[in-house]
Amino acid sequence: MKLRHHEVIYLISTQIIEDEIGNQIEQDTERKVYANEFSVSSNEYYNAAMTGLRPSKSFEVYSFEYNNEEKLKHNGIIYRIIRSETRGEKTRIICERVAVDG
Template sequence: MDQVLVLIGVTIDHRNTDEIGNPIETITERSILAEELSVGSGEFYNAAVAGLRPEKRFEMYTREYQGEVKLKHEGITYRIIRTEGRSEKIRLSCERVAADG
């Protein structure tokens, strides 16, 4: 576990809204350590059929992951598109967020 990830969680509070009536989102970030894995060709092609483009894959301890929807690695934001539990560890497959190029 030698890679620093920033897990990004989003909570939507439907009871509180902004001035035009949109629910207010609260974003939380926290840093953890993970191991970077390669994205296998099988996973890449299977995801492409569904319109997804996995670029990064990480493994971390399951207790560290709390259902976050995004993460940052080396300054780039990724959307978590798949999780795969492996008892005490979990693997996250991610695609780059379009706004980050």
């Protein structure tokens, strides 16, 4: 049985641009992609926790759609991509929720 990608995520790429007075600022660009959501395995969670990471979500996308973005958004929440694993035409993305400042 083939799983259909039905979750909407936004892969976020960041570019450094200069504003009109020469200040360098980060500009995020979001790209809509369909994915399958998976739970983070306990093995993945504990291995990442040993290095101070807290994986909270895992998604699978088609490999051609993933361009090594560092962040993604799902249901309005921003996640930092901490690891990706490509197996043929599919790439599994493991991410942690970004802490909100303040």
